[in-house]
Amino acid sequence: MTSFEKKHHPSRVMDRRTFLTLSAGAAASFAMAGLPRTAAATPDPHGLPPLPYADTDLAPVITARTLSFHYGKHHQGYVNNLNRLIPGTSYADLSLEKIVTRSSGNPDHTAIFNNAAQVWNHTFYWHSLSPKGGGEPPSALARKMKEDFGSVAECRQALLAAATTRFASGWAWLVLDSGTLKAVNTSNARTPLTMGMTPLLTIDVWEHAYYLDYQNQRKAYVQAVLDKRINWEFALKNAEL
Numbered sequence: 001m002t003s004f005e006k007k008h009h010p011s012r013v014m015d016r017r018t019f020l021t022l023s024a025g026a027a028a029s030f031a032m033a034g035l036p037r038t039a040a041a042t043p044d045p046h047g048l049p050p051l052p053y054a055d056t057d058l059a060p061v062i063t064a065r066t067l068s069f070h071y072g073k074h075h076q077g078y079v080n081n082l083n084r085l086i087p088g089t090s091y092a093d094l095s096l097e098k099i100v101t102r103s104s105g106n107p108d109h110t111a112i113f114n115n116a117a118q119v120w121n122h123t124f125y126w127h128s129l130s131p132k133g134g135g136e137p138p139s140a141l142a143r144k145m146k147e148d149f150g151s152v153a154e155c156r157q158a159l160l161a162a163a164t165t166r167f168a169s170g171w172a173w174l175v176l177d178s179g180t181l182k183a184v185n186t187s188n189a190r191t192p193l194t195m196g197m198t199p200l201l202t203i204d205v206w207e208h209a210y211y212l213d214y215q216n217q218r219k220a221y222v223q224a225v226l227d228k229r230i231n232w233e234f235a236l237k238n239a240e241l
């Protein structure tokens with residue numbers, strides 16, 4: 001494992017339960033489906049990691065209806081597509097992160113990149129939210145925000161701007177870029193994992209993330225997430241300040 005892979009290994013950016021589930025995708029797939037494992041079955045290489053909370057826990061900011069569709073249909077769909085696309089390819093036995101980084105920018109493997117990155121991005125998004133999120137960041141993260149943005153409020157405003165100025169589908173991210181905190185956005189499935197940055201947290205700004213609850217009011221969704229559900233502790237853990 002290279003230093004880059006170690007740095008972005010899911011055990012560093014997601015909790016151990018999630019990491020173990022990602023690693024044991026086959027077992028997770030069977031468990032999620034409630035199916036028995038049989039000798040004849042060919043396990044899927046990648047599973048759908050469990051949510052770190054119940055699907056009702058983010059309401060009213062993100063309702064159970066949105067969460068159940070987003071996780072159960074969209075995230076599961078990307079997992080299913082990835083498992084359909086990679087058998088027999090050079091990606092078949094790679095970790096999710098390696099699939100993302102190796103397929104990035106390869107025009108022959110766009111579908112594999114899109115689905116692998118969306119699996120990773122969504123798992124990272126669920127951990128970027130918390131039923132007890134929002135409010136003031138922990139002191140070490142707040143200090144870093146003041147250093148690099150001038151204030152916590154300016155950092156929050158930069159994240160809001162990154163989320164609301166992304167035309168069409170994509171993601172807003174708080175990242176470390178060469179040791180500096182930045183708010184950036186990416187289009188479609190693109191991810192800072194392939195840009196030499198360390199992702200700290202993300203907000204999904206695809207319409208499926210908010211349309212049932214906020215219709216076309218993306219800004220209202222992002223503001224509510226930043227006020228009440230963003231998981232600053234997760235960002236601090238990833239930043240290793």
Ligand code: FE2
Pocket residue numbers: 070074122204206208209
């Ligand atoms: Fe999404």
